[in-house]
Amino acid sequence: MKVLMSGNEAIARGVYEAGVRFAAGYPGTPSTEIMEEFSKYEGVYAEWSPNEKVAVEVAIGAALAGEKALVVMKHVGVNVAADPIFTVSYTGTNSALVIVSADDPSSHSSQNEQDNRNYAKFAKIPMLEPADAQEAKEFAKLAFALSKKFDTPVFLRSTTRVSHSKSIVKLGKPVAYQDKTAITFNPEKYVMVPALARLRRVEVEKRLEKIKQYAEIFRENKMEINDRRFGIITAGMPYNYAKEVFPDFSYLKLGMVYPLPEKLIKNFAKKVKKIYVVEELDPYLEEQIKAMGIDVIGKEIFPYTNEFDPGIIESAIKKNLKGDKFPAQKIPSRPPNLCPGCPHRGLFYVLGKQKVFVAGDIGCYTLSYMKPLQGLHSCICMGASIGMAHGMSKALKEKGKGKVVGVIGDSTFVHSGITPLLNMAYNKSDALIIICDNSTTAMTGMQEHPATGYTLQGKETKQLDLKLLVSSLGIENIKVIDPYNLKETREAIKEELEKDGPSVIISQRSCVLFKRKNYATEKPVKIDAEKCTGCKVCLGLGCPAISWKRIEPKEGSKQQGISVIDEGLCTGCGVCEQVCKFEAIS
Amino acid sequence: MLKNDKVKSVLLAGVGGQGILKASDIMCAVLMESGFDVKKSEVHGMAQRGGCVTSHVRYGSKVYSPLEKLGNIDIFISFEKMESLRYLPYLRKDSSIIVNSDKVYPPEVNLGSCSYPHNIIKNLKKKFGLVREVDASDLARKAGNSKTANIVLLGALSRLVEVDQKIWNHVIAKSFPEKLIKMNLTAFQMGFYA
Numbered sequence: 001m002k003v004l005m006s007g008n009e010a011i012a013r014g015v016y017e018a019g020v021r022f023a024a025g026y027p028g029t030p031s032t033e034i035m036e037e038f039s040k041y042e043g044v045y046a047e048w049s050p051n052e053k054v055a056v057e058v059a060i061g062a063a064l065a066g067e068k069a070l071v072v073m074k075h076v077g078v079n080v081a082a083d084p085i086f087t088v089s090y091t092g093t094n095s096a097l098v099i100v101s102a103d104d105p106s107s108h109s110s111q112n113e114q115d116n117r118n119y120a121k122f123a124k125i126p127m128l129e130p131a132d133a134q135e136a137k138e139f140a141k142l143a144f145a146l147s148k149k150f151d152t153p154v155f156l157r158s159t160t161r162v163s164h165s166k167s168i169v170k171l172g173k174p175v176a177y178q179d180k181t182a183i184t185f186n187p188e189k190y191v192m193v194p195a196l197a198r199l200r201r202v203e204v205e206k207r208l209e210k211i212k213q214y215a216e217i218f219r220e221n222k223m224e225i226n227d228r229r230f231g232i233i234t235a236g237m238p239y240n241y242a243k244e245v246f247p248d249f250s251y252l253k254l255g256m257v258y259p260l261p262e263k264l265i266k267n268f269a270k271k272v273k274k275i276y277v278v279e280e281l282d283p284y285l286e287e288q289i290k291a292m293g294i295d296v297i298g299k300e301i302f303p304y305t306n307e308f309d310p311g312i313i314e315s316a317i318k319k320n321l322k323g324d325k326f327p328a329q330k331i332p333s334r335p336p337n338l339c340p341g342c343p344h345r346g347l348f349y350v351l352g353k354q355k356v357f358v359a360g361d362i363g364c365y366t367l368s369y370m371k372p373l374q375g376l377h378s379c380i381c382m383g384a385s386i387g388m389a390h391g392m393s394k395a396l397k398e399k400g401k402g403k404v405v406g407v408i409g410d411s412t413f414v415h416s417g418i419t420p421l422l423n424m425a426y427n428k429s430d431a432l433i434i435i436c437d438n439s440t441t442a443m444t445g446m447q448e449h450p451a452t453g454y455t456l457q458g459k460e461t462k463q464l465d466l467k468l469l470v471s472s473l474g475i476e477n478i479k480v481i482d483p484y485n486l487k488e489t490r491e492a493i494k495e496e497l498e499k500d501g502p503s504v505i506i507s508q509r510s511c512v513l514f515k516r517k518n519y520a521t522e523k524p525v526k527i528d529a530e531k532c533t534g535c536k537v538c539l540g541l542g543c544p545a546i547s548w549k550r551i552e553p554k555e556g557s558k559q560q561g562i563s564v565i566d567e568g569l570c571t572g573c574g575v576c577e578q579v580c581k582f583e584a585i586s
Numbered sequence: 587m588l589k590n591d592k593v594k595s596v597l598l599a600g601v602g603g604q605g606i607l608k609a610s611d612i613m614c615a616v617l618m619e620s621g622f623d624v625k626k627s628e629v630h631g632m633a634q635r636g637g638c639v640t641s642h643v644r645y646g647s648k649v650y651s652p653l654e655k656l657g658n659i660d661i662f663i664s665f666e667k668m669e670s671l672r673y674l675p676y677l678r679k680d681s682s683i684i685v686n687s688d689k690v691y692p693p694e695v696n697l698g699s700c701s702y703p704h705n706i707i708k709n710l711k712k713k714f715g716l717v718r719e720v721d722a723s724d725l726a727r728k729a730g731n732s733k734t735a736n737i738v739l740l741g742a743l744s745r746l747v748e749v750d751q752k753i754w755n756h757v758i759a760k761s762f763p764e765k766l767i768k769m770n771l772t773a774f775q776m777g778f779y780a
Contacts, residue, residue, distance in 0.1 A: 004614050161627060161652065164628060165652040166611075166614060167623075167652065241651050244651040309653045310654070323678075326713060328674060329703075331671050333694070334601065336602075336636065337636045372697070539697050542697075548698030550698070561698060
């Protein structure tokens with residue numbers, strides 16, 4: 001049967017077809033749908049772990065117990081999980097273990113665009129890279145087979161364009177699940193103390209040598225000999241872009257990007273005169289191929305940054321391309337914005353008015369760095385806000401008193417905010433941390449986490465009590481507020497900033513798009529055109545439901561316009577009512 | 587099946603919440619059922635409500651890239667009026683262009699710090715030969731609900747795609763719950779004749 005599938009749906013399908021029934025991960029664009037789709041298959045166990053490191057450890061445990069295990073994350077998640085990944089490369093996996101890394105060239109939805117092919121080489125773990133949904137499904141199966149065959153974790157690398165493009169996939173028959181789980185003991189292999197790690201280190205090199213041999217005959221390393229004057233060595237989605245514009249060139253398409261098949265590459269180089277290496281981001285293939293003594297053209301003509309498309313490859317290779325080109329027209333931009341009724345709006349409106357540094361984190365609320373809210377001043381990675389606020393307050397000493405805030409979402413706090421908060425209590429910090437608790441992982445599309453009280457597979461579970469946790473970490477000043485209430489929010493922030501020692505405010509209001517806890521939306525509010533003076537204060541909330549309408553000034557009045565509320569968008573959160581000094585909104 | 591080997595590229599663009607992804611999903615299902623190879627691509631993630639949305643759909647006997655290069659889109663359909671101007675570099679002189687009359691004000695316009703572009707259709711017609719404006723929300727209201735404007739636009743688009751109407755109707759019927767099928771089929775027809 002043929003169906004249209006995204007790369008992510010296809011990976012989930014491939015994993016299921018491979019007879020795998022165990023997966024762990026943490027949500028992150030562009031990887032999220034893999035876990036969501038996999039979790040829907042019959043008879044599978046799939047969990048959102050609190051973070052990627054935990055997810056990898058969970059999967060290692062399952063693999064050691066004899067269960068084939070999948071672990072899924074976005075590219076930056078691999079940074080979080082790098083510690084166990086580098087060492088499970090030494091121990092091997094007993095059963096199969098596949099790590100999906102979904103990279104994001106162009107940083108469509110990420111804080112950076114790192115090239116995770118480097119991790120394969122760095123951690124000495126083989127990596128497969130599919131180019132479309134059909135391959136995503138097949139490569140997922142091949143990755144499990146490879147892992148089992150060589151007792152190694154295997155990376156399956158996707159990119160946003162593979163994960164989020166849809167194409168036709170031929171479904172295969174799933175392999176029946178076989179329970180091969182058992183407790184076995186093999187401390188020499190799994191206890192990585194120095195004496196044993198040194199022995200395993202040698203095994204890793206031996207294993208890599210074997211996989212290199214295998215790469216030479218791996219069926220997804222494909223040579224297509226056409227025009228012998230020009231050849232392209234590539235992998236993943238850029239193969240499709242190149243084929244689109246240079247269908248007559250010869251190709252070496254690498255399905256396995258680590259380790260590389262040296263003989264095959266040399267063989268291709270003998271057959272073809274001029275070779276281009278077409279790859280997004282780092283000159284990863286290029287450097288290794290050049291080290292083989294092969295002359296290729298790469299980053300001297302192709303960009304280092306951002307994802308490619310067929311046009312980028314065409315114009316790099318063919319100079320002086322002609323065609324009718326229409327220049328882009330300058331029109332107003334449409335940055336993503338906090339939704340109408342978003343609970344973050346009230347909080348960041350208040351924070352933006354304070355003369356404080358707000359160390360931010362990863363979540364929807366990061367958008368409040370923009371005008372008009374401007375209530376957030378840094379964003380590095382998951383969990384960074386708390387450590388940074390602490391470090392900044394320590395460095396500033398008296399100058400930082402009452403002037404340093406860290407903000408973090410509930411899911412992000414559970415992901416990696418707990419240890420830095422413990423550190424704040426331990427090292428006697430003076431900063432204020434605000435947990436923006438919207439009861440879900442909103443930015444990636446409403447995923448569960450320990451503080452929601454539900455699992456990925458929709459089961460009710462023990463709900464983490466954030467207040468109790470914060471208190472047990474040693475934080476004594478804790479307040480819970482409703483960010484829809486500006487007065488309460490303002491006063492709580494003022495009071496906690498004035499106090500000595502670390503404070504935590506839990507700003508609690510569930511995401512306005514969140515289905516389970518969708519409180520009945522209030523009636524939309526209206527602006528009384530008679531009372532509105534056109535002062536524009538309400539526009540300072542940056543609410544998509546509020547707009548400015550020009551009017552002809554009345555006689556003797558300087559008023560240029562009034563604010564208008566779109567009833568179709570307004571959720572009646574009432575925050576704008578509280579900022580209007582003229583009681584024009586009700 | 588396709589008469590020639592040329593792959594056709596369609597670009598759908600607009601604003602989050604306008605039903606672009608649903609429309610391009612339906613379109614892909616139709617093309618697949620008609621025997622074409624088809625690929626589509628879009629980027630989602632971030633809090634995209636109100637942000638720009640694009641979807642590339644490419645079909646033919648064999649499609650490699652899900653993305654079209656600049657200056658080579660065959661059919662461009664803008665679900666929001668002003669957004670039609672954002673993607674000019676993707677178009678050719680002979681691109682077929684369909685523009686919805688609906689306006690969604692971006693934040694800067696809402697805040698009064700700049701104005702919504704004027705004479706959009708007139709400007710497009712100066713550059714391109716095949717420009718058609720469709721008042722999709724109005725037609726959708728007549729069909730039963732302004733939210734079905736995306737299907738009206740699909741109807742307008744379907745005139746440019748060499749696929750049997752029966753397949754469109756069949757796929758649309760499969761894509762909605764029972765009680766919404768009739769309205770969406772009407773919306774599609776209205777778009778087709780618009």
